[in-house]
Amino acid sequence: MAKKIFRVKAKARGGKTAVKMMAKHNMDTGLQKGKDGNLIPAKFLDTVSVSHGGKVVFEANLNTAISKNPYLAFTFEGGAKGEELTVAWSENTGSTGTETAAIK
Secondary structure (H helix, E strand, C coil), X not given: CCCCCEEEEEEEECCEEEEEEEECCCXXXXXXXXXXXCECXXXXXXXXXEEECCEEEEEEECXXXXXXXXXXXXXXXXXXXXXXXXXXXEECCCCEEXXXXXXX
């Protein structure tokens, strides 16, 4: 099982759900050098998808131009307190993960 990297806050109000997410990820481009002078291999999130009730409500294709610990925010129609969101992500290295978060 992949480690959990997203911190998600989702709040339902007035028939809409506002979601704020932050990933704990270095988003290495492959162009930086480490302390030893060698290039740090590229390792970044390339896709993030959020689903609610089996329906994709947000999808992003990321790349090397995204900063360390990316912050994403969006609103979608629907959602109620106690329901869950599913966050699926993948890296350019082939690593993937799925996480869940409750709507408050």
